[in-house]
Amino acid sequence: MATIFTKIAKGEIPSYKVAENEEYYAFLDINPLAPGHTLVIPKNVEDDYIFNLDGKTYAGLWEFARKVALALKAAVPCKRVGVAVLGMEVPHTHIHLVPLNSESDLDFRKEKLSLDGDRMKEIADSILSEYEKI
Ligand code: 5GP
Numbered sequence: 001m002a003t004i005f006t007k008i009a010k011g012e013i014p015s016y017k018v019a020e021n022e023e024y025y026a027f028l029d030i031n032p033l034a035p036g037h038t039l040v041i042p043k044n045v046e047d048d049y050i051f052n053l054d055g056k057t058y059a060g061l062w063e064f065a066r067k068v069a070l071a072l073k074a075a076v077p078c079k080r081v082g083v084a085v086l087g088m089e090v091p092h093t094h095i096h097l098v099p100l101n102s103e104s105d106l107d108f109r110k111e112k113l114s115l116d117g118d119r120m121k122e123i124a125d126s127i128l129s130e131y132e133k134i
Helices: 004-009 055-075 117-131
Strands: 017-020 024-028 038-042 080-084 095-100
Touching (some): 004 024, 017 055, 017 117, 024 055, 055 080, 055 117
Antiparallel strands (some): 024 038, 038 095, 080 095
């Protein structure tokens, strides 16, 4: 059965897209640690453990994530973009990109945010617009 993230990448489940190419997809985390918290996934490989990916998919995922992080930093003011790989909840490899202003912004134990749809769309569109300049 397809994972929820495969369904998102195919457009079968809605998401706030921030970047996409043939193999990879990036979208806003529905319950962000900080505004702009983004998830980056391979579209066609559902393995739930990033270090099981074949080398080409793995390298391509990080290169795509690098570009998304540059776009995210340009769109959402922050000191830097933090990276985390957990996979404790959704069994489809994904990289978290989180705008950081302090160390605690990457604390997954803290209460997550719930932003309204208009705000999520506004953030996603601004990241997408920066991504398209790269
Ligand atoms: P992890 O698997 O890395 O522990 O966490 C999965 C992340 O995916 C969580 O931060 C959670 O908020 C996010 N998430 C779970 N389901 C959905 C969904 O349907 N849409 C979006 N955009 N994010 C999701």
